[in-house]
Amino acid sequence: MSVIRSTIKMAIATFFSRILGLVREQVMAAYFGASGVTDAFLVAYRIPNLLRDLFAEGAFSSAFVPTFVEANQESREAGRELMWSLFWLLTMVTGVICIGIMIFAPQLISIFAPAFVNDPDKFELTVNLTRIMAPFLTCVSIAALFMGVLNSLKVFFMPALAPAFYNIMSILSMLTLSSFIASRGYHPIYSLGIGAMLGGFMQAAVQVPLIWSRGLRPMWPKVFWTTRAKKILRLIGPGLIGFAATQVNLLITTILATSTIVGATSWLNYSFRLFQLPVGILSVSIGNSNLVHFSEAWKKKDVASAKQSLATSYYLSFLTVMPAFVVLYCLSDEIVNLIFERGRFSRESTLMTAEALRMYALGLPFYGVYKIWVPTFYALDRQKIPVIGSILSIIFNIAFCLSLTPFYGFKILALGTTLSVLVNSVFQSCVLSKDLDLKLNFFFSPRILKVCLATIFSAVIVELFLKFEFFSQPFLGKCLILCAQISAAGVLYFGFLFFTGEREVVEAQLSKILKKFKKK
Numbered sequence: 001m002s003v004i005r006s007t008i009k010m011a012i013a014t015f016f017s018r019i020l021g022l023v024r025e026q027v028m029a030a031y032f033g034a035s036g037v038t039d040a041f042l043v044a045y046r047i048p049n050l051l052r053d054l055f056a057e058g059a060f061s062s063a064f065v066p067t068f069v070e071a072n073q074e075s076r077e078a079g080r081e082l083m084w085s086l087f088w089l090l091t092m093v094t095g096v097i098c099i100g101i102m103i104f105a106p107q108l109i110s111i112f113a114p115a116f117v118n119d120p121d122k123f124e125l126t127v128n129l130t131r132i133m134a135p136f137l138t139c140v141s142i143a144a145l146f147m148g149v150l151n152s153l154k155v156f157f158m159p160a161l162a163p164a165f166y167n168i169m170s171i172l173s174m175l176t177l178s179s180f181i182a183s184r185g186y187h188p189i190y191s192l193g194i195g196a197m198l199g200g201f202m203q204a205a206v207q208v209p210l211i212w213s214r215g216l217r218p219m220w221p222k223v224f225w226t227t228r229a230k231k232i233l234r235l236i237g238p239g240l241i242g243f244a245a246t247q248v249n250l251l252i253t254t255i256l257a258t259s260t261i262v263g264a265t266s267w268l269n270y271s272f273r274l275f276q277l278p279v280g281i282l283s284v285s286i287g288n289s290n291l292v293h294f295s296e297a298w299k300k301k302d303v304a305s306a307k308q309s310l311a312t313s314y315y316l317s318f319l320t321v322m323p324a325f326v327v328l329y330c331l332s333d334e335i336v337n338l339i340f341e342r343g344r345f346s347r348e349s350t351l352m353t354a355e356a357l358r359m360y361a362l363g364l365p366f367y368g369v370y371k372i373w374v375p376t377f378y379a380l381d382r383q384k385i386p387v388i389g390s391i392l393s394i395i396f397n398i399a400f401c402l403s404l405t406p407f408y409g410f411k412i413l414a415l416g417t418t419l420s421v422l423v424n425s426v427f428q429s430c431v432l433s434k435d436l437d438l439k440l441n442f443f444f445s446p447r448i449l450k451v452c453l454a455t456i457f458s459a460v461i462v463e464l465f466l467k468f469e470f471f472s473q474p475f476l477g478k479c480l481i482l483c484a485q486i487s488a489a490g491v492l493y494f495g496f497l498f499f500t501g502e503r504e505v506v507e508a509q510l511s512k513i514l515k516k517f518k519k520k
Helices: 003-030 036-055 059-075 076-103 106-111 115-120 121-134 136-152 155-163 164-181 190-205 208-213 226-258 264-299 303-330 334-341 349-362 364-379 384-408 411-435 446-465 475-519
Strands: none
Touching: 003 036, 003 155, 003 264, 003 303, 003 334, 036 076, 036 106, 036 115, 036 121, 036 136, 036 190, 036 226, 036 264, 059 076, 059 106, 059 136, 059 164, 059 226, 059 264, 059 334, 076 121, 076 136, 076 226, 106 155, 106 208, 115 121, 115 164, 121 190, 136 155, 136 190, 136 208, 136 264, 164 190, 190 303, 190 475, 226 264, 226 303, 226 384, 264 303, 264 334, 264 349, 264 364, 303 334, 303 364, 303 446, 303 475, 334 364, 334 475, 364 384, 364 411, 384 411, 446 475
């Protein structure tokens, strides 16, 4: 129940953040469309964002939380010292990297988007945006550190809401700074770069009051290289190998996207943002919640509770992401049209974005599993396994994309991402089954099979009987049709589960959750 409660809190907060992220993408699409200008911004944003995978949501976060839980169980002061020693180390390391990005921005763009070199204006625009957004790396790394600390202290809502402030700053920057920047003779796309940098700062700043109120006031540690700090860095070490391999993968996909057709990078970005909506709200929330509860039980050597936390998270992941898969795959054209097609975003962009979205949507269940398994291995001190899985999946993705992109275009890049996550999650599942002695019915329990059947049933009905003339409708008509289609898909999915034996389980869980919240 503690896993479910914390997941719900994080999911609610993340929902607001992701909705604001969707609004940000809508404003961006309306102002700039899917063009060479947006391609320039996305390439520039990708450089600090790649490093964010290591210093924020990636290896660092997964290594830090179990170690902080251990330190905090010893004493609050030990946890405080560990947090601030890592705060200053992160600030110094990422600060140096940010300066390096600013200095070597032209060389980096030449590597990440060699096709831009032939267009001096686009190249200069991308270089300037890269320099503007470089400090984003430091800000978002600190924000991830604060989030890990607060989650370890069972504070979930506000840290999950913090990214909303990034989206708010990006939206406000486009709405208020675009015309001002254009009046000064610069391209209005710079407002997006400024918004990203300010948004990263706000994402960290809004968590400071909570850190302070938990007795973790700022300090200058007497010793930076404590035993636990070294342990975290040791855990991150293997992650660097996987990180380097990931960057090779992203570098190749970026080069392939920028060399296919103008707008391809933007189409992939818009579709990936829609795909990330359920991943961010559901999969990340479940994975972060599982990390805290699994780590706590595992450190206490309570293996049964740790396995129960893992089983609950695994089932919740499938239960929640599969209806999202039905909606994104079956209604991709309608969703993209309603959300993005206005201003400079054309019908062609709608169709291309929807095509990529369907390829990404196929990977939803595997992303859900991946987001649970990776932190679990870090809690088990088996951080080499996610690294090996990443390398295997990346090798597969690179070979797949290099072979087929010249023949089938940019959409292969989305399908390659999906298949690589499948390879990774299957590999990690096999290893985890041996490490924790998990039987086959853990992964393919009757409840999981019922979820899969419910998914097939609802998808077939939606595709065969719930597709209507959509594009010619007025905006309000589109809203009503899409809401009706999504609602029908949800009713079909959960209705199937209720009538195949899951009704009592779902009602019991909801009843327990309501009772717990009433007590609080």
